[in-house]
Amino acid sequence: MTDDAIAAAALLERISQLTRTEEQNGDLYPAQWTVLRFLARANRFSRNPMAITHYMGSTRGTVSQTVIALERKGYVARTPSMRDKRSVDVEVTESGVEKLAADPILKLAEEVRSALGEQPKQARTMLEKILANLVAANGGRPFGQCRTCRHFKPQSGTTKGQPHHCGLLEEDLSETDSDAICVEQVA
């Protein structure tokens, strides 16, 4: 009865193993791809080493090294944070954006599409559920879209400029930030 679940877990492992070794063909390592990808999708409150650490379930030391390696390769830039002088803002450079156009994850997405035909939505829903459970079981953070957060306060169309607001950080939110994923997001 639990056979299917174990088989599914084993398949998940093998798919990730094979994808991982494929990712290694290039000048970026798997962990570096993960960080670059994350930074491209994260809002401005989340583009720092600590948020990356929470996202990856890793440790500060490891993430620090990975970010330094990415900076050395020219794909990200680090600048001291204004909000918190202990912290560092990590931004994807133009070179990094170009690199992401050849993200190996796109190849995996192609496999998913050709394997599942026109129903990749089911796969997405299924994997989202598994991830949610995994995160909940390990005290991790969901990193959902800012717009779907409990602290997200949309403002009426009467105000121009920065229409939305975060009730937790007490900061205004651009449309871009609202669409991106956030460390602090709570459903």
Place this chain on the structure above:
Amino acid sequence: MTDDAIAAAALLERISQLTRTEEQNGDLYPAQWTVLRFLARANRFSRNPMAITHYMGSTRGTVSQTVIALERKGYVARTPSMRDKRSVDVEVTESGVEKLAADPILKLAEEVRSALGEQPKQARTMLEKILANLVAANGGRPFGQCRTCRHFKPQSGTTKGQPHHCGLLEEDLSETDSDAICVEQVA
């Protein structure tokens, strides 16, 4: 339209990343778990470094090191192969079997089960399709069950002892070997 496929690929990546870091809590590294797990499921023609290399999509050198590390830790034993003097048979020891009882993949299986309720079969089927595509696209080997192979020749119940036979390797097959996965398996 391709959004769901990309999202699914990203979820696959994140699930594997988080699972991976969890696996590291113990005296075995992710690659070592993969090898130990594989050896426990592989038939006798597949319990050698070269088969492991094909399974993981890795290289001989890397696998060699991982197997040596596992031997040092006492979870596998290496003996020269009779069939091919260049080759080495790698067997899981009793200690290795005990270790596998605490396989972290069982925890992932638990997440899959609790996330998907009583329909983990759909997840299994879906992931099997994705893996098949991934393997086909990269010239890898499927590592299916020996019994489902093109070269598998079941013998009638009249003969006792070794009832089945492999037409490729011209070797008799026990029930255990027939149920296990094989490097040479072809659908």
Place this chain on the structure above:
DNA sequence: CAATTTAAGTATCGACTCGATACAATGTTT
């Protein structure tokens, strides 16, 4: 408000991963 505690980031260590290369020994072809 000063003292203590907590948090963010970095540096370093040791074991491991991983591709690449080189090499020895054995199999396979020709």
Place this chain on the structure above:
DNA sequence: AAACATTGTATCGAGTCGATACTTAAATTG
């Protein structure tokens, strides 16, 4: 018998990863 291919190992360099120690800055507490 000679040329070629395959299996496994050793070694190198860059990276990963948890652990530990340390610095600086923020948050708590008295």
